[in-house]
Amino acid sequence: MNYLQHKKIVLGVCGSIAAYKAAFLTRLLIKHQAEVRVIMTRSAAEFITPLTFSTLSRNEVYTDFTNGAHAWHSHVEMGLWADAMVIAPASANTIAKMAQAVCDNLLLATYLSARCPVFFAPAMDLDMWKHKAVRRNIELLHSYGNILIPVEDGELASGLSGEGRMAEPEHIIQHLQEYFRI
Numbered sequence: 001m002n003y004l005q006h007k008k009i010v011l012g013v014c015g016s017i018a019a020y021k022a023a024f025l026t027r028l029l030i031k032h033q034a035e036v037r038v039i040m041t042r043s044a045a046e047f048i049t050p051l052t053f054s055t056l057s058r059n060e061v062y063t064d065f066t067n068g069a070h071a072w073h074s075h076v077e078m079g080l081w082a083d084a085m086v087i088a089p090a091s092a093n094t095i096a097k098m099a100q101a102v103c104d105n106l107l108l109a110t111y112l113s114a115r116c117p118v119f120f121a122p123a124m125d126l127d128m129w130k131h132k133a134v135r136r137n138i139e140l141l142h143s144y145g146n147i148l149i150p151v152e153d154g155e156l157a158s159g160l161s162g163e164g165r166m167a168e169p170e171h172i173i174q175h176l177q178e179y180f181r182i
């Protein structure tokens with residue numbers, strides 16, 4: 001059973017090498033007949049182009065710097081439109097801002113306006129992932145009701161190996177399917 005059919009998903013993409021995996025995730029969401037709107041941070045757009053996401057999502061991509069005032073007004077609308085917001089990859093920077101209600105880009109404004117469940121899939125190097133400050137921010141996000149999609153163990157972009165890899169897109173889909181199944 002496909003529980004993602006016709007679900008409206010806002011996908012937030014942060015600056016990380018794992019941003020390319022968000023392209024695969026977009027493709028899988030579309031394959032599952034979800035509607036996808038992508039919001040990228042300024043940093044994310046240095047890793048992967050908005051054009052990739054607009055092509056894969058078949059929708060306009062929102063970045064805080066390309067869409068101007070129009071996009072800033074749409075954060076409330078997108079927060080209300082979505083059945084779920086998925087932030088993948090979630091950077092340490094954005095996680096810290098989410099934990100403290102910082103609102104200095106469109107992704108964060110949408111997060112703070114969202115009434116839907118918010119999933120976040122961190123991507124980090126292993127020592128960053130273990131850092132007490134990051135752990136504390138993750139706990140804060142959990143306490144606000146946000147849903148952590150756990151990192152995975154394996155080879156990291158730094159060449160090190162350990163925990164911190166963003167969950168594979170297929171696993172993120174499984175988390176969403178499980179959520180919408182209930």
Ligand SMILES: Cc1cc2nc3c(=O)[nH]c(=O)nc-3n(C[C@H](O)[C@H](O)[C@H](O)COP(=O)(O)O)c2cc1C
Binds near residue numbers: 016018123
């Ligand atoms: C090559 C490279 C890879 C990076 N990968 C990560 C990462 O996987 N996770 C992370 O938290 N930050 C990573 N960073 C740092 C973020 O890109 C940086 O903190 C940025 O400000 C995040 O902005 P954003 O949260 O607004 O997207 C990386 C930086 C570079 C240059």
